[in-house]
Amino acid sequence: MIISVASGKGGTGKTLVATSLAYTLGKTGAVQLLDCDVEEPNDHIFMKPSITSREEICITIPQLKEDRCTHCGKCAEVCAYNAIAVLSERVLIFPELCHGCGACIYLCPEKALEEGKKKIGVVESGSSDGIRFTHGRLAIGEMMSPAVIKAVKTRATNDGAVIIDVPPGTSCPVVEAIRGSDFCLLVTEPTPFGLNDLALAVETARILDIPCGVVLNRAGVGNEGVKEYCQKENIPILLTIPLEMEIARLYSRGITLAEGEPQWQSEFAALFNKIEEMVHERNRRTER
Amino acid sequence: MKEIVVLSGKGGTGKTSIVGSFAVLSQRKVLADCDVDAADLHLLLNPKVKERHEFWSGQVAFIDSERCTQCGLCQDMCHAAAITDFKVDTISCEGCGLCYHLCPADAIIMKDRLSGHWFISDTRYGQLVHARLGIAQENSGKLVALVRQQARQIAEKNGLDCIISDGPPGIGCPVISSLSGANLALLVTEPTLSGMHDLDRIVSVCRHFGVPAMVCINKYDINESNTRQIEDYCGANKIDVVSRIPFDNTVTEALVHGLPVVEYSDGRVSQAINSLWQRISQGYDNMNR
Numbered sequence: 259m260i261i262s263v264a265s266g267k268g269g270t271g272k273t274l275v276a277t278s279l280a281y282t283l284g285k286t287g288a289v290q291l292l293d294c295d296v297e298e299p300n301d302h303i304f305m306k307p308s309i310t311s312r313e314e315i316c317i318t319i320p321q322l323k324e325d326r327c328t329h330c331g332k333c334a335e336v337c338a339y340n341a342i343a344v345l346s347e348r349v350l351i352f353p354e355l356c357h358g359c360g361a362c363i364y365l366c367p368e369k370a371l372e373e374g375k376k377k378i379g380v381v382e383s384g385s386s387d388g389i390r391f392t393h394g395r396l397a398i399g400e401m402m403s404p405a406v407i408k409a410v411k412t413r414a415t416n417d418g419a420v421i422i423d424v425p426p427g428t429s430c431p432v433v434e435a436i437r438g439s440d441f442c443l444l445v446t447e448p449t450p451f452g453l454n455d456l457a458l459a460v461e462t463a464r465i466l467d468i469p470c471g472v473v474l475n476r477a478g479v480g481n482e483g484v485k486e487y488c489q490k491e492n493i494p495i496l497l498t499i500p501l502e503m504e505i506a507r508l509y510s511r512g513i514t515l516a517e518g519e520p521q522w523q524s525e526f527a528a529l530f531n532k533i534e535e536m537v538h539e540r541n542r543r544t545e546r
Numbered sequence: 547m548k549e550i551v552v553l554s555g556k557g558g559t560g561k562t563s564i565v566g567s568f569a570v571l572s573q574r575k576v577l578a579d580c581d582v583d584a585a586d587l588h589l590l591l592n593p594k595v596k597e598r599h600e601f602w603s604g605q606v607a608f609i610d611s612e613r614c615t616q617c618g619l620c621q622d623m624c625h626a627a628a629i630t631d632f633k634v635d636t637i638s639c640e641g642c643g644l645c646y647h648l649c650p651a652d653a654i655i656m657k658d659r660l661s662g663h664w665f666i667s668d669t670r671y672g673q674l675v676h677a678r679l680g681i682a683q684e685n686s687g688k689l690v691a692l693v694r695q696q697a698r699q700i701a702e703k704n705g706l707d708c709i710i711s712d713g714p715p716g717i718g719c720p721v722i723s724s725l726s727g728a729n730l731a732l733l734v735t736e737p738t739l740s741g742m743h744d745l746d747r748i749v750s751v752c753r754h755f756g757v758p759a760m761v762c763i764n765k766y767d768i769n770e771s772n773t774r775q776i777e778d779y780c781g782a783n784k785i786d787v788v789s790r791i792p793f794d795n796t797v798t799e800a801l802v803h804g805l806p807v808v809e810y811s812d813g814r815v816s817q818a819i820n821s822l823w824q825r826i827s828q829g830y831d832n833m834n835r
């Protein structure tokens with residue numbers, strides 16, 4: 259069972275929900291937490307894992323063998339990302355624009371380009387109180403976060419629940435993170451910003467045909483817009499977390515809710531059970 | 547002309563609420579919403595859209611099943627693993643065109659991709675350039691670059707002094723596109739360990755691209771010992787902490803009313819944002835000297 263925790267808008271409580279869910283499930287069974295917010299990974303602050311493996315993540319970029327190059331310009335012509343310019347006697351390669359597709363390498367008639375590597379980040383794994391943990395970190399100044407996210411996801415195992423902490427937004431990094439999930443848990447807040455971005459996140463999940471449910475965080479301020487939207491769209495609100503200074507303070511100190519206020523563990527366990535039921539129900543329907 | 551971009555690394559620290567208030571406080575400017583993934587500034591500025599444009603970016607592969615001989619070369623070679631059963635998954639396809647070039651049966655067609663829309667709008671506070679990247683699309687960085695370019699053109703044409711941009715969260719492609727070449731980055735953080743961790747990452751990005759940064763600590767009273775640590779960090783890194791904004795539900799109330807907080811209330815948050823804007827405009831003038 260793979261559950262991704264997403265939101266559209268940043269700062270709504272994805273990390274709190276992902277870490278509390280993992281913390282709770284870790285008390286009774288096998289669970290793995292994958293932090294795919296590789297631009298700003300924060301789960302490690304709450305889980306304090308001991309890291310046991312570390313791997314550099316590279317993308318394939320072209321490397322020129324000057325002696326073979328005839329400056330024919332084919333590589334620049336086929337590059338869809340304008341990452342190569344061929345001058346009369348020089349070839350300029352711009353690694354920060356390269357997507358690593360390999361078109362230039364395969365299509366060079368002189369075989370003058372070979373596969374080189376460019377480091378774009380790292381993936382680290384370890385564990386915290388029996389909870390298996392992996393996160394990725396995009397290197398400063400790099401753009402290709404989806405490649406690091408993909409690498410984090412290769413660490414997923416089939417054993418128990420997998421919780422994925424997703425980056426904010428609705429574009430390629432989010433798609434890379436939530437693709438293949440059984441369920442998408444969308445964390446939002448009862449404000450017009452929260453509602454606007456929730457609707458975008460719901461669209462993203464629907465494009466990928468992933469069922470979703472909502473966690474309403476900081477309940478008690480704002481307005482009823484999110485609740486009305488969820489009712490209209492037939493999306494269940496699976497958990498409500500109130501706006502409380504104490505919860506915010508715990509978070510500020512890097513303590514997840516289920517750890518700092520253990521009475522919340524039953525709420526997160528119930529959340530997981532509801533998700534499991536929804537996923538099984540959906541699987542039964544598709545089998546029929 | 548000066549270009550100020552508001553960033554944070556961590557999402558939800560208050561970038562948009564602050565930019566919305568700057569819209570009220572500043573004169574002779576253009577506003578740009580560079581969070582094209584999940585744009586929210588329009589919810590505070592109530593824009594009247596004057597111009598709506600399509601954003602065509604990149605391509606996507608299609609397989610002509612009549613010509614396809616099912617040799618499987620495209621599936622084997624696609625680095626995005628976007629082709630299965632001789633069909634292209636348009637969400638996975640990155641438009642590199644390798645399959646198009648390799649197909650021995652010329653069965654692959656590359657089509658331009660409509661990736662989103664961008665807008666020029668009037669607001670009560672001046673013109674706003676904003677955009678909507680299509681759901682699950684790529685090239686957010688290119689759309690951000692386009693938004694900034696349009697904002698610059700408007701500023702130049704109308705002889706305006708300043709562009710104020712609301713940036714996206716994170717440190718990746720759209721952030722780099724929002725930041726590179728800007729004159730000043732205002733980094734909005736919060737006194738949480740996550741906020742502090744993410745501040746350090748975005749500070750490194752600003753340094754990497756040579757953009758001077760200032761820091762504003764929002765909701766500073768949630769954890770005052772963390773606030774002091776942020777101030778120490780900034781001191782050690784020679785970054786000005788230009789404001790401490792208290793936590794106050796007025797910000798959410800203003801948002802529910804669709805108003806920038808400085809227009810909705812003259813309470814302590816509004817006072818803090820007011821003096822923040824004074825500091826930024828002064829700091830900017832000093833920087834130019």
